[in-house]
Amino acid sequence: MRLNRLESQRGQTMPFWVIGVLVALSAMFFLSNYVNAVVWQIRAQNAADAAASTSLAVTANMWNEETTILYAAAVDEYRIRYLNQALINTIDGVGCSPATCSQDYTTLRSELGSAISGYDADVQLLRQGNNFSEGGQTADQQKVENIIGNDCATAADYTCQFKFTKTAASLTNFYKK
Numbered sequence: 691m692r693l694n695r696l697e698s699q700r701g702q703t704m705p706f707w708v709i710g711v712l713v714a715l716s717a718m719f720f721l722s723n724y725v726n727a728v729v730w731q732i733r734a735q736n737a738a739d740a741a742a743s744t745s746l747a748v749t750a751n752m753w754n755e756e757t758t759i760l761y762a763a764a765v766d767e768y769r770i771r772y773l774n775q776a777l778i779n780t781i782d783g784v785g786c787s788p789a790t791c792s793q794d795y796t797t798l799r800s801e802l803g804s805a806i807s808g809y810d811a812d813v814q815l816l817r818q819g820n821n822f823s824e825g826g827q828t829a830d831q832q833k834v835e836n837i838i839g840n841d842c843a844t845a846a847d848y849t850c851q852f853k854f855t856k857t858a859a860s861l862t863n864f865y866k867k
Contacts, residue, residue: 763812
């Protein structure tokens, strides 16, 4: 009798093993799907960040050039002010002997002319930069934005997997609650 009882209870663990294996496989399947979703979210964020930084690079380059030109103009303006003061001092006879004042005046006048020419060149560069920023910079940004996601032959990342849509953000929409 004892032998029949052991044999009758022997297969009861099989359904538990089947259910346990199915639960474990289901958990692995859902985990792999979750990991895949996170990976694609990271790729999408990287692609969006690349698009944003690429379009901002044009603007940053323009601001860097404009800042450099403004600095050069400020230095030339400073030079013009000091040369004007030196000319006034030379005319008044301050800081020069009567024998050298005429020569100093001629030298300072030529230096003032070259300083004014440099300042004029800086102002012209600023005007050209303003014209560039009004038309050309916008066109360059649009060119860059059109290339992103379309140049798939040389793309080493997954930017071609995403469609980019440019939206106009405004502060009024940004601060709405």
